[in-house]
Amino acid sequence: MKEKYCISTLFLGCLLVQFDSSVFAQDSPWGYRCDGDTSKCIKEEATDPLIQTSFAQCKLTCNPYGVLWPKPTSVSLDDQVVPFLPSNVTSAVVAPPNVASLLDEAIAIFIDNLHKNYPKYSQDMTPRAGPYKSAANNHILHLDITVTNSDDRLSLHTDESYSLALATNGDVSTATIHSPTYFGARHALETLSQFTEYDEPLHALLIITSATIEDSPVFPYRGVLLDTARNFVQITDIERTLDAMSANKLNTFHWHITDTHSFPVYLTSRPEMTHYGAYSSREIYYAREIMHIVEYGRIRGIRVLPEYDAPAHVGNGFQWGPKEGLGDIAVCVNKEPWASYCVEPPCGQLNLANPKMYDVLGEIYSEFVNFFGPIDLFHFGGDEVNLNCWNTTEEIVNWMIENDFGLSEDSYYDQWGVFQARALQLLTTANGDQKVPGILWTSHLTEAGRIEKYLPSDDYIIQIWTEETDPIIGELLDKNYRVIFSNYDHWYLDCGFGAWVGEGNNWCSPYKGWQTVYDNNPIEIASRYSTTFDPALILGGEAALWTEQADGEALDSRLWPRCAALGERLWGNPAHNWVLAESRFIHHRQRMVRRGIQADRIQPQWCHQNEGLCYA
Numbered sequence: 001m002k003e004k005y006c007i008s009t010l011f012l013g014c015l016l017v018q019f020d021s022s023v024f025a026q027d028s029p030w031g032y033r034c035d036g037d038t039s040k041c042i043k044e045e046a047t048d049p050l051i052q053t054s055f056a057q058c059k060l061t062c063n064p065y066g067v068l069w070p071k072p073t074s075v076s077l078d079d080q081v082v083p084f085l086p087s088n089v090t091s092a093v094v095a096p097p098n099v100a101s102l103l104d105e106a107i108a109i110f111i112d113n114l115h116k117n118y119p120k121y122s123q124d125m126t127p128r129a130g131p132y133k134s135a136a137n138n139h140i141l142h143l144d145i146t147v148t149n150s151d152d153r154l155s156l157h158t159d160e161s162y163s164l165a166l167a168t169n170g171d172v173s174t175a176t177i178h179s180p181t182y183f184g185a186r187h188a189l190e191t192l193s194q195f196t197e198y199d200e201p202l203h204a205l206l207i208i209t210s211a212t213i214e215d216s217p218v219f220p221y222r223g224v225l226l227d228t229a230r231n232f233v234q235i236t237d238i239e240r241t242l243d244a245m246s247a248n249k250l251n252t253f254h255w256h257i258t259d260t261h262s263f264p265v266y267l268t269s270r271p272e273m274t275h276y277g278a279y280s281s282r283e284i285y286y287a288r289e290i291m292h293i294v295e296y297g298r299i300r301g302i303r304v305l306p307e308y309d310a311p312a313h314v315g316n317g318f319q320w321g322p323k324e325g326l327g328d329i330a331v332c333v334n335k336e337p338w339a340s341y342c343v344e345p346p347c348g349q350l351n352l353a354n355p356k357m358y359d360v361l362g363e364i365y366s367e368f369v370n371f372f373g374p375i376d377l378f379h380f381g382g383d384e385v386n387l388n389c390w391n392t393t394e395e396i397v398n399w400m401i402e403n404d405f406g407l408s409e410d411s412y413y414d415q416w417g418v419f420q421a422r423a424l425q426l427l428t429t430a431n432g433d434q435k436v437p438g439i440l441w442t443s444h445l446t447e448a449g450r451i452e453k454y455l456p457s458d459d460y461i462i463q464i465w466t467e468e469t470d471p472i473i474g475e476l477l478d479k480n481y482r483v484i485f486s487n488y489d490h491w492y493l494d495c496g497f498g499a500w501v502g503e504g505n506n507w508c509s510p511y512k513g514w515q516t517v518y519d520n521n522p523i524e525i526a527s528r529y530s531t532t533f534d535p536a537l538i539l540g541g542e543a544a545l546w547t548e549q550a551d552g553e554a555l556d557s558r559l560w561p562r563c564a565a566l567g568e569r570l571w572g573n574p575a576h577n578w579v580l581a582e583s584r585f586i587h588h589r590q591r592m593v594r595r596g597i598q599a600d601r602i603q604p605q606w607c608h609q610n611e612g613l614c615y616a
């Protein structure tokens with residue numbers, strides 16, 4: 001049986017050729033036609049090769065934004081493609097030496113991602129016989145990268161913009177990338193990888209022949225939080241999370257590394273912490289592993305942000321205090337009935353009355369700075385302090401009375417404020433006297449009337465975890481606080497499963513679908529509460545995975561592809577809602593799966609092949 005097959009390329013034109021269908025991987029009667037009015041790929045029986053193209057070619061060229069995710073600021077794409085092989089990539093880099101060596105790594109990742117487009121990552125990449133075999137074999141993709149700045153660490157001021165121009169001349173496609181920083185150039189390579197698709201009939205990659213992109217993020221802080229204390233998460237699972245983040249231009253991995261439940265960080269100065277606080281001797285992060293993750297992230301354009309949550313959300317790990325003559329560093333540890341002393345079992349808070357507590361806190365900060373440094377931000381946690389825990393601990397009550405602080409709510413908030421000021425001081429000392437902005441969750445301390453008393457707006461960034469209806473959003477912005485959005489009604493990824501304390505659904509049900517994640521627009525929300533705020537105060541946002549009910553086994557499907565929706569929201573803050581993003585999103589999910597991310601399916605594959613037909 002003979003079949004006609006057409007591939008339009010710039011140089012070969014659209015050749016109508018007779019293939020022996022036996023060379024095709026599958027003998028499919030289907031082709032795809034780009035509908036010019038709707039920019040959708042229509043699946044049709046392949047009767048007219050002049051207008052029908054392969055799935056890959058149609059997806060690459062039909063939508064004005066191709067299959068790019070997150071959508072770049074400005075895009076112009078040609079509708080022609082050429083076949084090529086991932087083994088034929090060359091590069092020339094002009095950059096300061098430290099950046100050039102980072103770029104070598106980024107280019108290696110880029111080429112690896114090209115290989116991952118193949119259905120079987122490691123399989124032989126000889127294109128199928130036919131007139132395009134030699135075209136594919138002879139084609140070169142050349143990268144021409146220029147980076148001017150030597151910055152090799154992310155900060156809130158890093159210029160992540162880039163320009164990318166792709167042009168094809170004869171057998172060579174040249175991608176010209178210009179960026180002020182390494183981080184922009186890395187994003188450009190990610191975008192470039194999305195100009196390519198595996199073509200089933202050819203068994204080669206296709207790349208768009210020409211394109212122009214100008215791109216930069218709207219928000220400087222684009223984060224994913226992972227809690228590794230409720231349940232432990234292996235280093236390889238964290239690496240995979242960083243791989244997926246980099247495919248979505250997310251730039252902050254917020255590592256909520258400790259909590260009341262466990263203390264999995266090995267401290268040289270206090271090995272007792274993991275001895276008492278790790279779930280097992282195999283569930284510990286050592287310095288070299290944390291440093292490896294920090295570097296792994298940096299190469300992928302990601303800051304690894306440490307959180308040491310305090311003065312609540314501590315407990316297990318501190319049991320050695322009395323035995324070593326330091327007294328109780330933490331109080332209410334595992335105290336029952338838990339509901340009286342904390343929001344979820346187990347309880348625990350730092351002991352404000354014990355001066356030795358500050359020595360230990362300083363040691364923890366020193367080690368964290370050493371593992372994660374140089375840091376440009378630090379997360380102090382600061383959420384869900386339970387006053388009743390302190391107010392029912394004899395040592396603390398006596399100390400409050402002896403010092404004439406009193407026992408009122410305000411007295412306790414004052415002492416919490418004192419604690420936070422000391423914590424900032426200790427961190428600054430641990431960081432070689434370099435002050436970095438501290439991040440704190442919204443809490444009773446960040447409420448109107450208190451926040452300005454305890455938390456100077458120059459020193460602190462506030463991460464909002466309450467709902468989009470919380471008027472605190474306006475208060476914070478009007479008082480000039482920089483904020484990060486993590487409102488749980490859109491960006492908590494642990495919501496929507498069964499309860500783990502008792503029965504029914506968990507506390508923040510229902511599940512937040514990708515549409516809910518996508519549509520959470522921080523600027524739009526803020527505008528409901530304040531008409532005068534400075535948009536630069538909104539640093540960005542972060543989705544959070546609290547791991548009471550997840551560990552490495554469920555990690556990918558909890559995070560992905562929902563965090564991809566977050567990625568596009570934070571990169572471009574599009575004016576439209578999820579509907580216009582859907583077909584690119586579904587396609588991007590497939591791309592992440594090819595790269596080894598076990599992202600959830602969003603729809604039947606039929607919807608991917610029959611674009612736009614799965615709406616209610």
Ligand SMILES: *[C@@H]1O[C@H](CO)[C@@H](O)[C@H](O)[C@H]1NC(C)=O
Nearest residue numbers: 085087088125137138139140
């Ligand atoms: C492209 O790579 C293939 C091997 O995958 C090789 O046979 C071919 O010579 C290369 N082409 C060029 C132009 O380097």
Ligand SMILES: *[C@@H]1O[C@H](CO)[C@@H](O)[C@H](O)[C@H]1NC(C)=O
Nearest residue numbers: 387388391407408409410412
């Ligand atoms: C602490 O306990 C005392 C009674 O022992 C009570 O008067 C006070 O209101 C309590 N403070 C708080 C903040 O609950």
